Amino acid sequence: xxxxxxxxxxxxxxxxxxxxRRPSLAESTSEQLMERYVDGEAESFELLYRRVSPNLxxxxxxxxxxxxxxxxxxxxxxxxxxxxxGSYLRGAPVLPWILAIARRSFLxxxxxAHVRTEDLSPDGSLPExxxxxxxxxxELSDALxxxxxxxxxxxxxxxxxxxxxxxxxxxxxxxxxxxxxAVKLRVHRGYNQLRKDLEQYSRTP
Amino acid sequence: xxxxxxxxxxxxxWPKPERPREEVSTAIRSACTKxxxxxxxxxAGMRLTLCIAASSIVAAAAFWFGIRNDRSELGLRMGxxxxxxxxxxxxxxxxxxxxxxxxxxxxxxxxxALAFAVPVLYVGYLxxxxxxxxxxxxxxxxxxxxxxxxxxxxxxxxxxxxSGGVLxxxxxxxxxxxxxxxxLAGLVGGVGGALAVGIGCxxxxxxxxxxxxxxxxxxxxxxxxxxxxRLLAP
Numbered sequence: 040x041x042x043x044x045x046x047x048x049x050x051x052x053x054x055x056x057x058x059x060r061r062p063s064l065a066e067s068t069s070e071q072l073m074e075r076y077v078d079g080e081a082e083s084f085e086l087l088y089r090r091v092s093p094n095l096x097x098x099x100x101x102x103x104x105x106x107x108x109x110x111x112x113x114x115x116x117x118x119x120x121x122x123x124x125g126s127y128l129r130g131a132p133v134l135p136w137i138l139a140i141a142r143r144s145f146l147x148x149x150x151x152a153h154v155r156t157e158d159l160s161p162d163g164s165l166p167e168x169x170x171x172x173x174x175x176x177x178e179l180s181d182a183l184x185x186x187x188x189x190x191x192x193x194x195x196x197x198x199x200x201x202x203x204x205x206x207x208x209x210x211x212x213x214x215x216x217x218x219x220x221a222v223k224l225r226v227h228r229g230y231n232q233l234r235k236d237l238e239q240y241s242r243t244p
Numbered sequence: 245x246x247x248x249x250x251x252x253x254x255x256x257x258w259p260k261p262e263r264p265r266e267e268v269s270t271a272i273r274s275a276c277t278k279x280x281x282x283x284x285x286x287x288a289g290m291r292l293t294l295c296i297a298a299s300s301i302v303a304a305a306a307f308w309f310g311i312r313n314d315r316s317e318l319g320l321r322m323g324x325x326x327x328x329x330x331x332x333x334x335x336x337x338x339x340x341x342x343x344x345x346x347x348x349x350x351x352x353x354x355x356x357a358l359a360f361a362v363p364v365l366y367v368g369y370l371x372x373x374x375x376x377x378x379x380x381x382x383x384x385x386x387x388x389x390x391x392x393x394x395x396x397x398x399x400x401x402x403x404x405x406x407s408g409g410v411l412x413x414x415x416x417x418x419x420x421x422x423x424x425x426x427x428l429a430g431l432v433g434g435v436g437g438a439l440a441v442g443i444g445c446x447x448x449x450x451x452x453x454x455x456x457x458x459x460x461x462x463x464x465x466x467x468x469x470x471x472x473x474r475l476l477a478p
Contacts, residue, residue, distance in 0.1 A: 076280075077282070077283055077285055078282045079280050079281045079282035079283075080280075081277035081280045084273070084276055084277050084280070085273065085277070088269070088272065088273060088276075092263065092264060092269065092272075093260075093261035093262060093263050094261045096261065096262045096263060096264045097259065097260075097261040097262045100262055109264075110264050110265065110268045113264055113268065113272065114268065114271065114272055114275075117272045117275070117276055118275060118276075119478050120276075120478070121275065121276045122416075122478070123416040123478030124283055125283035125284060125285055125286075125416075126415065126416035126417045126478060127285075128288055128417065129285070129287070136419065139419035139420040140419040140477075140478050142419070142420075143419045143420075143422075143477050143478075179256070179257055180257040180259065183256055183257060183258070183259070184259055187259070202258050203258055203259055203261065204261070212352070213420055214420060215420070216352060216420035216421040216424075217352060218352050218353050237256075
Protein backbone atom coordinates (compact mmCIF):
# COMPACT_ATOMS: atom_id res chain seq x y z
CA UNK A 40 0.00 0.00 0.00
CA UNK A 41 1.49 3.38 -0.93
CA UNK A 42 2.18 5.72 1.98
CA UNK A 43 1.01 9.29 1.58
CA UNK A 44 2.59 12.02 3.66
CA UNK A 45 0.19 14.37 5.41
CA UNK A 46 1.31 17.27 3.23
CA UNK A 47 -0.28 15.67 0.13
CA UNK A 48 -3.67 15.19 1.78
CA UNK A 49 -6.20 17.96 1.74
CA UNK A 50 -6.62 19.75 5.07
CA UNK A 51 -10.11 18.34 5.62
CA UNK A 52 -8.86 14.80 5.19
CA UNK A 53 -6.11 15.42 7.76
CA UNK A 54 -8.70 16.79 10.20
CA UNK A 55 -10.97 13.78 9.61
CA UNK A 56 -8.12 11.36 10.22
CA UNK A 57 -7.06 13.21 13.36
CA UNK A 58 -10.60 13.14 14.73
CA UNK A 59 -11.09 9.48 13.87
CA ARG A 60 -7.90 8.66 15.79
CA ARG A 61 -9.30 10.30 18.93
CA PRO A 62 -10.52 7.49 21.21
CA SER A 63 -14.12 7.38 22.36
CA LEU A 64 -14.89 8.41 25.93
CA ALA A 65 -15.09 4.83 27.19
CA GLU A 66 -11.74 3.96 25.60
CA SER A 67 -10.01 7.12 26.86
CA THR A 68 -7.45 6.96 29.62
CA SER A 69 -7.97 9.08 32.73
CA GLU A 70 -5.35 11.50 31.40
CA GLN A 71 -7.24 11.92 28.11
CA LEU A 72 -10.50 12.41 30.02
CA MET A 73 -8.85 15.12 32.12
CA GLU A 74 -7.61 16.86 28.97
CA ARG A 75 -11.11 16.74 27.48
CA TYR A 76 -12.50 18.14 30.74
CA VAL A 77 -9.99 21.01 30.52
CA ASP A 78 -11.26 21.55 26.96
CA GLY A 79 -14.81 21.94 28.31
CA GLU A 80 -16.38 18.47 27.79
CA ALA A 81 -18.79 17.81 30.66
CA GLU A 82 -19.32 14.12 29.71
CA SER A 83 -15.63 13.39 30.18
CA PHE A 84 -15.83 14.80 33.72
CA GLU A 85 -18.70 12.39 34.47
CA LEU A 86 -16.59 9.43 33.42
CA LEU A 87 -13.44 10.72 35.11
CA TYR A 88 -15.42 11.20 38.33
CA ARG A 89 -16.75 7.64 38.13
CA ARG A 90 -13.21 6.32 37.67
CA VAL A 91 -11.33 8.28 40.32
CA SER A 92 -13.90 9.01 43.04
CA PRO A 93 -13.88 5.48 44.64
CA ASN A 94 -10.09 5.56 45.01
CA LEU A 95 -10.18 9.13 46.27
CA UNK A 96 -12.99 8.40 48.72
CA UNK A 97 -11.17 5.32 50.04
CA UNK A 98 -7.99 7.34 50.56
CA UNK A 99 -9.81 10.22 52.32
CA UNK A 100 -11.83 7.82 54.44
CA UNK A 101 -8.66 6.20 55.75
CA UNK A 102 -7.00 9.58 56.30
CA UNK A 103 -9.89 11.09 58.24
CA UNK A 104 -11.49 7.90 59.65
CA UNK A 105 -14.80 9.75 59.43
CA UNK A 106 -17.23 9.38 56.52
CA UNK A 107 -18.73 12.89 56.72
CA UNK A 108 -15.35 14.58 56.85
CA UNK A 109 -14.15 12.42 53.98
CA UNK A 110 -17.14 13.43 51.87
CA UNK A 111 -16.64 17.10 52.73
CA UNK A 112 -13.00 16.80 51.68
CA UNK A 113 -14.06 15.01 48.49
CA UNK A 114 -16.21 18.02 47.57
CA UNK A 115 -13.42 20.46 48.46
CA UNK A 116 -10.94 18.45 46.38
CA UNK A 117 -13.16 18.42 43.30
CA UNK A 118 -13.90 22.13 43.61
CA UNK A 119 -10.12 22.73 43.70
CA UNK A 120 -9.62 20.46 40.69
CA UNK A 121 -12.33 22.39 38.85
CA UNK A 122 -10.69 25.74 39.62
CA UNK A 123 -7.16 24.52 38.90
CA UNK A 124 -7.95 22.46 35.79
CA GLY A 125 -6.07 24.98 33.65
CA SER A 126 -2.86 24.27 35.58
CA TYR A 127 -3.01 20.51 34.91
CA LEU A 128 0.12 19.61 32.94
CA ARG A 129 -1.15 17.66 29.92
CA GLY A 130 -0.02 14.05 29.88
CA ALA A 131 0.90 13.94 33.58
CA PRO A 132 -0.74 11.05 35.51
CA VAL A 133 -4.12 12.26 36.80
CA LEU A 134 -4.69 10.05 39.84
CA PRO A 135 -1.49 11.07 41.70
CA TRP A 136 -2.25 14.74 40.89
CA ILE A 137 -5.79 14.44 42.26
CA LEU A 138 -4.66 12.48 45.33
CA ALA A 139 -1.99 15.11 46.06
CA ILE A 140 -4.67 17.84 45.91
CA ALA A 141 -6.85 15.76 48.26
CA ARG A 142 -3.97 15.30 50.69
CA ARG A 143 -3.19 19.03 50.60
CA SER A 144 -6.89 19.78 51.31
CA PHE A 145 -6.81 17.37 54.26
CA LEU A 146 -3.66 18.98 55.70
CA UNK A 147 -5.10 22.50 55.24
CA UNK A 148 -8.37 21.47 56.87
CA UNK A 149 -6.54 19.90 59.83
CA UNK A 150 -4.34 22.98 60.25
CA UNK A 151 -7.33 25.34 60.25
CA ALA A 152 -9.25 23.16 62.74
CA HIS A 153 -6.64 23.55 65.48
CA VAL A 154 -9.23 25.05 67.85
CA ARG A 155 -11.39 22.15 69.04
CA THR A 156 -14.63 22.65 70.96
CA GLU A 157 -15.42 20.41 73.91
CA ASP A 158 -18.78 20.14 75.69
CA LEU A 159 -18.44 20.49 79.46
CA SER A 160 -20.41 18.37 81.93
CA PRO A 161 -23.14 20.19 84.00
CA ASP A 162 -20.70 20.84 86.88
CA GLY A 163 -18.34 22.67 84.51
CA SER A 164 -15.62 20.03 84.34
CA LEU A 165 -14.29 18.22 81.31
CA PRO A 166 -16.16 14.96 80.74
CA GLU A 167 -14.38 11.67 81.35
CA UNK A 168 -13.16 10.04 78.20
CA UNK A 169 -15.38 7.19 77.11
CA UNK A 170 -13.49 4.08 76.13
CA UNK A 171 -15.50 2.25 73.56
CA UNK A 172 -15.27 -1.51 73.91
CA UNK A 173 -14.81 -2.81 70.40
CA UNK A 174 -15.84 -6.39 69.77
CA UNK A 175 -13.08 -8.61 68.46
CA UNK A 176 -13.22 -8.88 64.67
CA UNK A 177 -14.53 -12.15 63.33
CA GLU A 178 -13.46 -11.65 59.71
CA LEU A 179 -9.91 -11.17 58.50
CA SER A 180 -11.01 -8.20 56.38
CA ASP A 181 -12.41 -6.46 59.49
CA ALA A 182 -9.23 -7.20 61.42
CA LEU A 183 -7.17 -5.77 58.54
CA UNK A 184 -9.30 -2.60 58.41
CA UNK A 185 -8.83 -2.11 62.17
CA UNK A 186 -5.10 -2.78 61.90
CA UNK A 187 -4.78 -0.22 59.09
CA UNK A 188 -6.64 2.30 61.24
CA UNK A 189 -4.17 1.70 64.09
CA UNK A 190 -1.09 2.44 61.93
CA UNK A 191 0.73 5.77 62.37
CA UNK A 192 -0.44 8.25 59.73
CA UNK A 193 2.73 8.19 57.62
CA UNK A 194 2.72 4.37 57.36
CA UNK A 195 -1.05 4.27 56.81
CA UNK A 196 -0.88 6.75 53.92
CA UNK A 197 1.91 4.82 52.22
CA UNK A 198 0.07 1.48 52.60
CA UNK A 199 -3.29 2.88 51.47
CA UNK A 200 -1.76 4.51 48.38
CA UNK A 201 0.24 1.48 47.29
CA UNK A 202 -2.00 -1.44 48.34
CA UNK A 203 -5.56 -0.08 48.23
CA UNK A 204 -5.37 2.73 45.66
CA UNK A 205 -2.93 0.77 43.54
CA UNK A 206 -0.33 3.45 42.88
CA UNK A 207 3.28 2.57 42.10
CA UNK A 208 5.93 3.54 44.64
CA UNK A 209 7.03 6.43 42.38
CA UNK A 210 3.47 7.74 42.09
CA UNK A 211 2.91 7.42 45.84
CA UNK A 212 6.15 9.38 46.38
CA UNK A 213 4.77 12.13 44.10
CA UNK A 214 1.55 12.30 46.12
CA UNK A 215 3.32 12.35 49.47
CA UNK A 216 6.08 14.72 48.36
CA UNK A 217 8.65 12.20 49.61
CA UNK A 218 11.42 10.17 48.02
CA UNK A 219 10.76 6.68 46.69
CA UNK A 220 13.12 5.24 49.31
CA ALA A 221 11.14 6.93 52.08
CA VAL A 222 7.88 5.50 50.72
CA LYS A 223 9.37 1.98 50.49
CA LEU A 224 10.58 2.30 54.08
CA ARG A 225 7.17 3.46 55.30
CA VAL A 226 5.41 0.62 53.49
CA HIS A 227 7.89 -1.90 54.94
CA ARG A 228 7.48 -0.62 58.50
CA GLY A 229 3.72 -0.46 58.05
CA TYR A 230 3.75 -4.08 56.85
CA ASN A 231 5.69 -5.16 59.92
CA GLN A 232 3.19 -3.48 62.20
CA LEU A 233 0.24 -4.93 60.28
CA ARG A 234 1.79 -8.40 60.51
CA LYS A 235 2.14 -8.08 64.30
CA ASP A 236 -1.48 -6.92 64.66
CA LEU A 237 -2.78 -9.68 62.42
CA GLU A 238 -0.78 -12.32 64.28
CA GLN A 239 -2.64 -11.27 67.44
CA TYR A 240 -5.92 -11.66 65.53
CA SER A 241 -4.98 -15.16 64.33
CA ARG A 242 -4.10 -16.19 67.90
CA THR A 243 -7.54 -15.23 69.26
CA PRO A 244 -9.92 -18.23 69.29
CA UNK B 245 19.62 -16.24 39.67
CA UNK B 246 17.56 -15.52 42.77
CA UNK B 247 13.79 -15.52 42.62
CA UNK B 248 11.98 -12.34 43.74
CA UNK B 249 10.70 -12.61 47.30
CA UNK B 250 6.90 -13.10 47.43
CA UNK B 251 4.91 -10.32 49.03
CA UNK B 252 3.92 -11.70 52.48
CA UNK B 253 0.72 -9.66 52.61
CA UNK B 254 -0.29 -10.01 48.96
CA UNK B 255 -3.06 -12.49 49.70
CA UNK B 256 -4.75 -10.34 52.33
CA UNK B 257 -8.32 -9.17 51.66
CA TRP B 258 -7.40 -5.49 51.18
CA PRO B 259 -10.39 -3.13 51.49
CA LYS B 260 -12.06 -2.18 48.21
CA PRO B 261 -12.31 1.47 47.12
CA GLU B 262 -15.45 3.12 48.51
CA ARG B 263 -18.11 5.09 46.67
CA PRO B 264 -19.35 8.39 48.10
CA ARG B 265 -23.07 8.81 48.76
CA GLU B 266 -25.14 9.57 45.66
CA GLU B 267 -26.21 13.05 46.87
CA VAL B 268 -22.55 14.01 47.37
CA SER B 269 -21.71 12.78 43.87
CA THR B 270 -24.65 14.70 42.39
CA ALA B 271 -23.55 17.92 44.14
CA ILE B 272 -19.96 17.52 42.89
CA ARG B 273 -21.07 16.70 39.32
CA SER B 274 -23.38 19.70 39.09
CA ALA B 275 -20.78 22.07 40.61
CA CYS B 276 -18.00 20.90 38.28
CA THR B 277 -19.99 20.80 35.03
CA LYS B 278 -22.17 23.89 35.42
CA UNK B 279 -21.41 26.39 32.60
CA UNK B 280 -18.28 24.41 31.75
CA UNK B 281 -16.15 26.09 29.13
CA UNK B 282 -12.61 25.47 27.81
CA UNK B 283 -9.90 27.09 29.92
CA UNK B 284 -6.78 28.76 28.62
CA UNK B 285 -4.00 26.29 29.10
CA UNK B 286 -0.35 27.28 29.19
CA UNK B 287 2.17 24.59 28.27
CA ALA B 288 5.17 23.91 30.49
CA GLY B 289 7.51 25.21 27.75
CA MET B 290 5.58 28.47 27.57
CA ARG B 291 5.76 28.86 31.35
CA LEU B 292 9.53 28.27 31.31
CA THR B 293 9.96 30.80 28.48
CA LEU B 294 7.98 33.42 30.43
CA CYS B 295 10.22 32.94 33.49
CA ILE B 296 13.42 33.36 31.46
CA ALA B 297 11.88 36.40 29.72
CA ALA B 298 11.12 38.05 33.10
CA SER B 299 14.73 37.52 34.19
CA SER B 300 16.07 38.85 30.86
CA ILE B 301 13.92 41.99 31.02
CA VAL B 302 15.18 42.75 34.53
CA ALA B 303 18.82 42.22 33.40
CA ALA B 304 18.27 44.44 30.34
CA ALA B 305 16.82 47.20 32.55
CA ALA B 306 19.88 47.01 34.83
CA PHE B 307 22.20 47.14 31.80
CA TRP B 308 20.42 50.26 30.55
CA PHE B 309 20.73 51.77 34.05
CA GLY B 310 24.48 50.97 34.04
CA ILE B 311 25.00 52.70 30.66
CA ARG B 312 23.01 55.75 31.76
CA ASN B 313 25.19 56.08 34.89
CA ASP B 314 28.48 55.72 32.96
CA ARG B 315 29.59 52.47 34.55
CA SER B 316 32.99 51.25 33.30
CA GLU B 317 32.90 49.13 30.17
CA LEU B 318 34.85 46.33 31.87
CA GLY B 319 32.44 46.29 34.82
CA LEU B 320 29.41 46.19 32.53
CA ARG B 321 30.95 43.46 30.39
CA MET B 322 31.77 41.31 33.42
CA GLY B 323 28.27 41.79 34.80
CA UNK B 324 26.72 40.76 31.49
CA UNK B 325 28.96 37.68 31.18
CA UNK B 326 28.05 36.70 34.77
CA UNK B 327 24.35 37.20 34.06
CA UNK B 328 24.57 35.10 30.88
CA UNK B 329 26.39 32.29 32.69
CA UNK B 330 23.88 32.29 35.52
CA UNK B 331 20.97 32.45 33.06
CA UNK B 332 21.98 28.90 32.08
CA UNK B 333 21.97 27.88 35.77
CA UNK B 334 18.57 29.56 36.21
CA UNK B 335 17.17 27.73 33.18
CA UNK B 336 18.53 24.40 34.47
CA UNK B 337 17.03 24.99 37.94
CA UNK B 338 13.68 26.05 36.45
CA UNK B 339 13.61 23.04 34.15
CA UNK B 340 14.61 20.60 36.91
CA UNK B 341 12.27 22.16 39.46
CA UNK B 342 9.19 22.87 37.36
CA UNK B 343 9.67 21.09 34.03
CA UNK B 344 7.12 18.43 33.09
CA UNK B 345 7.85 14.83 33.98
CA UNK B 346 5.81 11.68 33.53
CA UNK B 347 5.26 11.50 37.28
CA UNK B 348 4.53 15.23 37.67
CA UNK B 349 7.55 16.99 39.12
CA UNK B 350 11.22 16.05 39.33
CA UNK B 351 12.46 13.89 42.20
CA UNK B 352 12.31 15.61 45.56
CA UNK B 353 15.95 14.77 46.29
CA UNK B 354 17.13 16.60 43.16
CA UNK B 355 15.01 19.65 43.98
CA UNK B 356 16.21 19.67 47.60
CA ALA B 357 19.82 19.43 46.40
CA LEU B 358 19.21 22.38 44.05
CA ALA B 359 17.66 24.42 46.86
CA PHE B 360 20.88 24.01 48.85
CA ALA B 361 23.33 24.18 45.94
CA VAL B 362 22.09 27.39 44.29
CA PRO B 363 22.76 29.79 47.22
CA VAL B 364 26.07 28.07 48.04
CA LEU B 365 27.25 28.27 44.41
CA TYR B 366 26.10 31.86 44.12
CA VAL B 367 27.93 32.99 47.26
CA GLY B 368 30.99 31.13 45.93
CA TYR B 369 30.70 33.00 42.62
CA LEU B 370 30.43 36.33 44.49
CA UNK B 371 33.53 35.46 46.53
CA UNK B 372 35.48 34.72 43.36
CA UNK B 373 34.38 37.95 41.70
CA UNK B 374 35.34 40.14 44.70
CA UNK B 375 38.41 42.28 43.91
CA UNK B 376 38.87 43.95 47.29
CA UNK B 377 38.19 43.31 50.94
CA UNK B 378 37.68 45.79 53.78
CA UNK B 379 37.13 44.89 57.45
CA UNK B 380 33.46 44.60 58.44
CA UNK B 381 33.50 47.68 60.73
CA UNK B 382 34.60 49.85 57.78
CA UNK B 383 31.95 48.32 55.54
CA UNK B 384 29.14 48.79 58.06
CA UNK B 385 29.55 52.57 58.45
CA UNK B 386 29.31 55.65 56.25
CA UNK B 387 28.95 55.75 52.47
CA UNK B 388 29.74 52.04 52.02
CA UNK B 389 26.81 51.03 54.26
CA UNK B 390 24.47 53.44 52.43
CA UNK B 391 25.50 52.07 49.05
CA UNK B 392 25.11 48.49 50.30
CA UNK B 393 21.60 49.27 51.56
CA UNK B 394 20.48 50.85 48.27
CA UNK B 395 21.99 47.96 46.25
CA UNK B 396 20.25 45.39 48.48
CA UNK B 397 16.89 47.16 48.16
CA UNK B 398 17.10 47.37 44.36
CA UNK B 399 18.20 43.72 44.17
CA UNK B 400 15.28 42.76 46.43
CA UNK B 401 12.75 44.61 44.25
CA UNK B 402 14.14 43.22 40.98
CA UNK B 403 14.40 39.73 42.50
CA UNK B 404 10.81 39.99 43.74
CA UNK B 405 9.71 40.83 40.18
CA UNK B 406 11.42 37.72 38.76
CA SER B 407 10.29 35.46 41.65
CA GLY B 408 6.75 36.78 41.34
CA GLY B 409 6.84 36.01 37.62
CA VAL B 410 8.00 32.44 38.28
CA LEU B 411 5.38 31.92 41.01
CA UNK B 412 2.60 33.31 38.82
CA UNK B 413 3.70 31.31 35.78
CA UNK B 414 3.56 28.06 37.78
CA UNK B 415 0.62 29.03 39.98
CA UNK B 416 -1.45 26.08 41.20
CA UNK B 417 0.73 23.41 39.58
CA UNK B 418 2.34 21.71 42.59
CA UNK B 419 -0.05 20.18 45.13
CA UNK B 420 2.57 17.90 46.71
CA UNK B 421 5.61 20.07 47.53
CA UNK B 422 4.55 23.71 47.06
CA UNK B 423 6.94 25.08 49.70
CA UNK B 424 9.98 23.49 48.09
CA UNK B 425 8.92 24.74 44.65
CA UNK B 426 8.29 28.18 46.14
CA UNK B 427 11.77 28.24 47.65
CA LEU B 428 13.27 27.34 44.26
CA ALA B 429 11.23 30.08 42.57
CA GLY B 430 12.48 32.54 45.20
CA LEU B 431 16.09 31.46 44.68
CA VAL B 432 15.86 31.76 40.88
CA GLY B 433 14.31 35.21 41.24
CA GLY B 434 16.85 36.25 43.85
CA VAL B 435 19.73 35.24 41.58
CA GLY B 436 18.09 37.13 38.69
CA GLY B 437 17.67 40.30 40.76
CA ALA B 438 21.14 40.15 42.31
CA LEU B 439 22.81 39.57 38.93
CA ALA B 440 20.87 42.43 37.36
CA VAL B 441 22.06 44.77 40.11
CA GLY B 442 25.57 43.36 39.63
CA ILE B 443 25.58 44.67 36.03
CA GLY B 444 25.03 48.25 37.13
CA CYS B 445 26.85 48.14 40.50
CA UNK B 446 30.41 49.58 40.52
CA UNK B 447 31.44 47.90 43.81
CA UNK B 448 33.52 44.70 43.83
CA UNK B 449 34.16 44.65 47.55
CA UNK B 450 33.63 41.29 49.26
CA UNK B 451 31.33 42.34 52.15
CA UNK B 452 29.22 44.41 49.75
CA UNK B 453 28.77 41.45 47.40
CA UNK B 454 27.97 38.99 50.20
CA UNK B 455 25.50 41.25 52.00
CA UNK B 456 23.85 43.24 49.19
CA UNK B 457 23.91 40.66 46.42
CA UNK B 458 24.11 37.36 48.31
CA UNK B 459 21.72 37.74 51.25
CA UNK B 460 18.97 38.83 48.85
CA UNK B 461 19.04 35.39 47.21
CA UNK B 462 18.64 33.63 50.55
CA UNK B 463 15.95 36.09 51.70
CA UNK B 464 13.90 35.60 48.54
CA UNK B 465 14.33 31.82 48.85
CA UNK B 466 12.79 32.07 52.34
CA UNK B 467 9.96 34.31 51.08
CA UNK B 468 9.29 31.85 48.24
CA UNK B 469 9.20 28.99 50.76
CA UNK B 470 6.58 30.86 52.78
CA UNK B 471 4.50 31.96 49.78
CA UNK B 472 4.70 28.62 47.95
CA UNK B 473 1.90 26.89 49.84
CA ARG B 474 -0.56 29.65 49.04
CA LEU B 475 0.48 30.27 45.44
CA LEU B 476 1.70 26.97 44.04
CA ALA B 477 -0.78 24.55 45.63
CA PRO B 478 -4.08 24.33 43.67
